[in-house]
Amino acid sequence: MSLGGLGIPRAQDIAWSAFTGSVVDTMELQKMILKEEDRSVEMVERVMNGWNTAHKGVGTISVEQFVGAEKTQRDLTYRVHEYNLERLKKNEEASFRATVLGCTMNGSGAWLKVVPDRHRNLTMDPQSYARALQFRLGMDLYEEETKCGFCAKMMDRRGQHAGICTGVHYALHNAVRNELCSEGRRAGRQPELEKAGILDGARQNERPADVFFPLYRGSRGLCVDVTIINSYGDLTHSAESVGVNAQKAAEAKRLNYEKAVVEAGWKFSPFPMETLGGFGEECDEILRSIGEGLARFSGISTSKATKRLQERISFRYQKFLGIILSTNLGDT
Numbered sequence: 001m002s003l004g005g006l007g008i009p010r011a012q013d014i015a016w017s018a019f020t021g022s023v024v025d026t027m028e029l030q031k032m033i034l035k036e037e038d039r040s041v042e043m044v045e046r047v048m049n050g051w052n053t054a055h056k057g058v059g060t061i062s063v064e065q066f067v068g069a070e071k072t073q074r075d076l077t078y079r080v081h082e083y084n085l086e087r088l089k090k091n092e093e094a095s096f097r098a099t100v101l102g103c104t105m106n107g108s109g110a111w112l113k114v115v116p117d118r119h120r121n122l123t124m125d126p127q128s129y130a131r132a133l134q135f136r137l138g139m140d141l142y143e144e145e146t147k148c149g150f151c152a153k154m155m156d157r158r159g160q161h162a163g164i165c166t167g168v169h170y171a172l173h174n175a176v177r178n179e180l181c182s183e184g185r186r187a188g189r190q191p192e193l194e195k196a197g198i199l200d201g202a203r204q205n206e207r208p209a210d211v212f213f214p215l216y217r218g219s220r221g222l223c224v225d226v227t228i229i230n231s232y233g234d235l236t237h238s239a240e241s242v243g244v245n246a247q248k249a250a251e252a253k254r255l256n257y258e259k260a261v262v263e264a265g266w267k268f269s270p271f272p273m274e275t276l277g278g279f280g281e282e283c284d285e286i287l288r289s290i291g292e293g294l295a296r297f298s299g300i301s302t303s304k305a306t307k308r309l310q311e312r313i314s315f316r317y318q319k320f321l322g323i324i325l326s327t328n329l330g331d332t
């Protein structure tokens with residue numbers, strides 16, 4: 001999934017790796033049981049030749065490379081997936097490459113790992129789920145360009161307009177903002193939504209904190225500015241590098257707010273997320289801080305609590321995106 005897929009590999013991509021992995025990782029055991037060392041080595045060589053033939057272009061493997069290996073299947077499967085990803089990144093269509101890169105961004109597929117839970121609002125209706133998946137895969141959702149039901153501008157066939165639609169921007173933004181705040185509460189961080197009075201003087205009416213966390217990491221408080229960014233903006237760069245849109249948006253937010261917020265005695269951080277679900281690098285530290293609190297309450301490790309937290313925020317976001325795309329399509 002970190003390589004941009006859905007976590008559901010094609011059988012032909014994993015079959016030889018699974019077989020080869022089983023044979024290689026049990027070589028010592030085979031030697032012990034069969035007491036025929038030569039035959040075991042010969043069998044591994046035969047299987048590896050099969051892998052090499054099935055995956056021409058991925059690279060050539062040999063017995064020597066895997067002496068004492070323990071996770072051969074995972075290693076080989078990863079090589080195949082990486083090779084597939086590199087091929088996809090060479091697609092001639094810039095929008096396609098931006099989709100591929102957007103899906104490899106940190107946390108982009110986190111929502112796919114969520115275990116459905118009605119009590120925590122972690123479910124999606126089938127239509128919305130299908131639309132969100134189609135959007136992630138860069139598929140055509142519409143047969144032709146159509147008018148967006150939320151802003152009356154043109155909706156492209158792949159639904160990428162959702163990333164710049166002024167009619168839904170705040171719904172997406174608030175979905176993430178509210179989830180971050182409610183998770184912060186669960187973690188005992190006592191966050192406030194849209195806290196007033198952060199800045200002084202001429203800027204006193206501005207709200208640099210979508211979510212405000214008091215007493216954050218040794219400071220009086222952290223102002224978190226949630227930013228939702230179109231994965232398909234600046235296509236020249238987003239078709240070549242991962243996360244450029246999130247990075248640019250975060251820099252713009254810092255330029256606008258950071259100096260004034262710090263002078264007023266607080267900390268500032270953007271929380272950038274792209275429409276394909278990727279989390280900007282600034283999100284890591286905030287998620288970890290909330291994850292630490294959640295871990296204390298739940299008894300699981302901080303890293304696991306942080307991962308689950310990221311998955312829930314990702315899910316809430318994609319749920320709204322799926323609903324928006326589905327509603328525009330007139331799904332019933």
Ligand SMILES: [Zn+2]
Nearest residue numbers: 148150151165
């Ligand atoms: Zn629109």
